Amino acid sequence: MKVVGQARRRVDARAKVTGQTRFADDVVLPRMLYGKLLRSAHPHALIVEIAASAARAAPGVHLVLTGADFPTAYGIMPVSQDEHALCRGKVRYVGDPVAAVIAASEREAADALALIRVTYEPLATIASPEEALRTAEPRIQDYGEGPNLHRLAHFAFGDVEPALAGADQVFEDVFFYQGSTHLSLEQHATVAALDADGRLTLWSSTQTPHYLHRELARALDMPAHHIRVIATPNGGGFGGKSDPFNHEIVAAKAALVTGRPVKITLTREEVFYAHRGRHPVLMRLKTGVRQDGTIVAMDLETLLDGGAYGSYGPASTLYTGQLQTVTYHVPRYRFRACRAFTNKPPCGPKRGHGTPQPRFAQEVQLDKIAVALGRDPADLRLQQLAPANSVTANWLTIGSMGLKPCIERVVQGSAWRERRGQLPFGRGLGMACSSYLCGAGLPIYWNEMPHSGVQLQLDRSGRVTVFCGATEIGQGSDDVLAAIIAEVLGLETTDIKLVTGDTDLTPVDLGSYSSRVTLMMGNAAIQAAERAKAILSASAGQKLGLPAERVAFADRRVFDVENPSAGMAFQEAVVAAEVEHGTLGTTGSYRPPRSAARYRGGGVGPSVAYSYTAAVVEVEVDPATGWVRVSKVWIGHDIGRVINPVLARGQVEGGVYMGLGEALMEEQAFRRLPPRLSSALVHKIPSMLEYKSPTALEMPEVVTYFIEDPDPSGPFGAKEVGQGPLLPIAPAVANAVFDAVGVRVDQVPITPDLVLAALGAKAKGKSGRVGPEAFPAVPWPEALVVPPPWEGGNGKAINEPAKSRDALPTHHSGTAGVKV
Amino acid sequence: MSPRRDARKARIALTVNGEERDVVFAGYKTLLEVLREDLGLTGTKHGCELGECGACAVLVDGQPVLSCLLLAVECAGADVTTVEGLARGPALSLLQAAFADKGAAQCGYCTPGILVTAQALLERKAHPTRAEIAEALSGNLCRCTGYLQIFEAVEEAARAEPHAQGPAAGRPHVRTEAGA
Numbered sequence A: 001m002k003v004v005g006q007a008r009r010r011v012d013a014r015a016k017v018t019g020q021t022r023f024a025d026d027v028v029l030p031r032m033l034y035g036k037l038l039r040s041a042h043p044h045a046l047i048v049e050i051a052a053s054a055a056r057a058a059p060g061v062h063l064v065l066t067g068a069d070f071p072t073a074y075g076i077m078p079v080s081q082d083e084h085a086l087c088r089g090k091v092r093y094v095g096d097p098v099a100a101v102i103a104a105s106e107r108e109a110a111d112a113l114a115l116i117r118v119t120y121e122p123l124a125t126i127a128s129p130e131e132a133l134r135t136a137e138p139r140i141q142d143y144g145e146g147p148n149l150h151r152l153a154h155f156a157f158g159d160v161e162p163a164l165a166g167a168d169q170v171f172e173d174v175f176f177y178q179g180s181t182h183l184s185l186e187q188h189a190t191v192a193a194l195d196a197d198g199r200l201t202l203w204s205s206t207q208t209p210h211y212l213h214r215e216l217a218r219a220l221d222m223p224a225h226h227i228r229v230i231a232t233p234n235g236g237g238f239g240g241k242s243d244p245f246n247h248e249i250v251a252a253k254a255a256l257v258t259g260r261p262v263k264i265t266l267t268r269e270e271v272f273y274a275h276r277g278r279h280p281v282l283m284r285l286k287t288g289v290r291q292d293g294t295i296v297a298m299d300l301e302t303l304l305d306g307g308a309y310g311s312y313g314p315a316s317t318l319y320t321g322q323l324q325t326v327t328y329h330v331p332r333y334r335f336r337a338c339r340a341f342t343n344k345p346p347c348g349p350k351r352g353h354g355t356p357q358p359r360f361a362q363e364v365q366l367d368k369i370a371v372a373l374g375r376d377p378a379d380l381r382l383q384q385l386a387p388a389n390s391v392t393a394n395w396l397t398i399g400s401m402g403l404k405p406c407i408e409r410v411v412q413g414s415a416w417r418e419r420r421g422q423l424p425f426g427r428g429l430g431m432a433c434s435s436y437l438c439g440a441g442l443p444i445y446w447n448e449m450p451h452s453g454v455q456l457q458l459d460r461s462g463r464v465t466v467f468c469g470a471t472e473i474g475q476g477s478d479d480v481l482a483a484i485i486a487e488v489l490g491l492e493t494t495d496i497k498l499v500t501g502d503t504d505l506t507p508v509d510l511g512s513y514s515s516r517v518t519l520m521m522g523n524a525a526i527q528a529a530e531r532a533k534a535i536l537s538a539s540a541g542q543k544l545g546l547p548a549e550r551v552a553f554a555d556r557r558v559f560d561v562e563n564p565s566a567g568m569a570f571q572e573a574v575v576a577a578e579v580e581h582g583t584l585g586t587t588g589s590y591r592p593p594r595s596a597a598r599y600r601g602g603g604v605g606p607s608v609a610y611s612y613t614a615a616v617v618e619v620e621v622d623p624a625t626g627w628v629r630v631s632k633v634w635i636g637h638d639i640g641r642v643i644n645p646v647l648a649r650g651q652v653e654g655g656v657y658m659g660l661g662e663a664l665m666e667e668q669a670f671r672r673l674p675p676r677l678s679s680a681l682v683h684k685i686p687s688m689l690e691y692k693s694p695t696a697l698e699m700p701e702v703v704t705y706f707i708e709d710p711d712p713s714g715p716f717g718a719k720e721v722g723q724g725p726l727l728p729i730a731p732a733v734a735n736a737v738f739d740a741v742g743v744r745v746d747q748v749p750i751t752p753d754l755v756l757a758a759l760g761a762k763a764k765g766k767s768g769r770v771g772p773e774a775f776p777a778v779p780w781p782e783a784l785v786v787p788p789p790w791e792g793g794n795g796k797a798i799n800e801p802a803k804s805r806d807a808l809p810t811h812h813s814g815t816a817g818v819k820v
Numbered sequence B: 001m002s003p004r005r006d007a008r009k010a011r012i013a014l015t016v017n018g019e020e021r022d023v024v025f026a027g028y029k030t031l032l033e034v035l036r037e038d039l040g041l042t043g044t045k046h047g048c049e050l051g052e053c054g055a056c057a058v059l060v061d062g063q064p065v066l067s068c069l070l071l072a073v074e075c076a077g078a079d080v081t082t083v084e085g086l087a088r089g090p091a092l093s094l095l096q097a098a099f100a101d102k103g104a105a106q107c108g109y110c111t112p113g114i115l116v117t118a119q120a121l122l123e124r125k126a127h128p129t130r131a132e133i134a135e136a137l138s139g140n141l142c143r144c145t146g147y148l149q150i151f152e153a154v155e156e157a158a159r160a161e162p163h164a165q166g167p168a169a170g171r172p173h174v175r176t177e178a179g180a
């Protein structure tokens, strides 16, 4: 292949190094106004009154909006339509927006905000899921599967109890994975304007223009086809720009009311409160094994701190368990999950969405099992890998499975067999593995349309323009799209003109989330390009006197595959086709196949393919200070096929970096102010300085191995690389710390004080383990019983409740903008 | 309108990317705001406006400076270089070209600040070690790359033969891409 697999300058590189990339806050329009949001200083309170007349009269102010202007609820998921652009009647976390000022300048808007008087009636607050479990009233949301419990799930994939009872050994641990935030360098920004025809256009830093489009139509009560959403290139996303956000809807409304363009850019502090980041998750994991460490059953409970709103929560909840079966063969599996509401900014999807937490639990526990049984952790894993082309206990269909070579490469590269357990005190090696989706099998809202669409347009100049709704968030989706079209048509990526992420111009792509873009957009692009190639082959073949099958495309030429000198320039082939057919255009689309999981909740987890990753991390632990320094990382990733090695490696290194941040320092942490100050739950550290993230000085050397075993369902065999490489990092660090100094830190971040506490306990003859002690009692519902394939199951629950789909009230069905 | 403190305008002359500029702006504005809002140079970014992320770095008299922390009124007579001033005509500088080739810009949001900071490093030290590069860039956060491809790009630019193209506009490291 001439393009796929070759190291290339990405198609948008020039714009990025010259400062020409136009991010949302770079959009400047004539007569533009600026908006600012007034955010609640209370974590939980009724809004008694909003006095805004002084703000309305302030200099430069054009408009003041409150919750009264936004009667319609919205939310990313059909089952959690619990947000209003500005709060109505109640605030639920410090930072919840209650009013907005639109003024001639940002400064005047900010000055006027200070003139708005809001009278609150404070309510009792809930700071943690444990508190939520104990507190029935007051309720943060008026829906859910229990008071202050958003979602409760219980799956029995086979009966784990007898399996655990029959196991040679049962290991039980409680783990905690702290919440963290995306910290995209770009603060969210949006510009809304009425176009010359009076329709609404919104430029926004969003990863999901299609979903934003739908939610704008709902929240503004406008037909969707009168709204255009343009996803500007995101200055980093990582999941943090996947929800429809308050400021987007406020700016749109303000543009409609004032008739002027309106920009809202969040401050960094506001971004910390907008959040939607990693859920803090408490986990209890019980695993039964045979004497050689082979898993016979696994029993996992997870408790998620959801924050104050639903966001992607119903999906996040199920992701804390559903992917536990795709790395190792788990014959029987019970999974129970609970997402609680708390008076904190809502959590949502962050790189790895719900799966890094249970992966940490599973991979650290496996290390403990290996140590207890005297096995090499690498061998323990290798002996029980989930087979390729198999179906798991919870009915996920695995296609290609390259974890074995991933493990072998990192074992070899790190000299694991010679060095693990052999390094001097203070230095250690740790291993962990993981797997991730290549696109969620189902869209956010139920429909049977394609998940990704591509249109190609060609004309006599030789121009090839590709239209696709996919969104460039830095991951390189534009480059992948250009590469695939170029590969099929024998062109260079720089020959392809791209139009992406624009709901007026491009066919729908569901968005840059769940590592879906390369696979889904890529397959749609191949289909569109192959159709164009067929048209061009026939016309060029006629001119060359050849059957279409003998016509080949490469080096910007169309030629006889048996006699390459006989041919024509690509552009001449387009001319020939335009003479024969008139205006040229093709389309392609992709929808993943139906999953084998047919039980309620089985929509979360299925993917047409899974990527696999193994990592070995080397650490140096200073026993005097507890400081953990990561000196080197070896990582093997089963990517199926590399489209652009430069970008693929960048995704791996970026994932390792982000995983190290979560492993060692990042915390979206809150504290309750003393009662005399309001008992508010405030973010401890809503600034980039105090929210610790790794800098250039902390980044270790990373050795990356790609395993290329093309997956038949991926474009040219490609699988994902954007999220998977983050997942093994935190557990590998924890396991390396154990190898280095013999203590277990069963939670992240692994901060120096925790390491010191564990070392101190060990020195006193105690266990040398720090981490959460207990998992609270959760009112688990009755299990949904789904027999695994090897126990005669058919993918359905044998006790499926009669009204299964969406027990919660749903306002969603039909298309955007159509009220039901 | 009442003569409010914020509304008072300031006027300064300065050199931006080699051009004399005379600019009138609200006196409270930072250099970052004046560059982006009053001079239309949106290439320089902001991630915090509190001096914490490095996205807003520009060169003032050759030194990297966080433009969000500097009042524009303090820049009278200064020589300011932003990302827009790195290329010469249509050709990328060697540093820009190396960033493009090595994958040093993913989302590209940190890139303008990192480019000018690295530029200043190379002007100070033609062949920095990796530790020196990391040290120089330790105030510039990048959330996408994990920094390694950025280090490689700076090394690549440093390796490129300094005399091959000759200095552009008197700046030793603003050399342009071969053949471009």
Ligand code: FES
Pocket: B045, B046, B047, B048, B049, B050, B051, B052, B053, B054, B055, B056, B057, B066, B067, B068, B069
């Ligand atoms: S915007 Fe200046 S340092 Fe962040």
Ligand code: FES
Pocket: A185, A235, A236, A474, B104, B105, B106, B107, B108, B109, B110, B111, B141, B142, B143, B144, B145
């Ligand atoms: S490339 Fe995105 S922050 Fe650096």
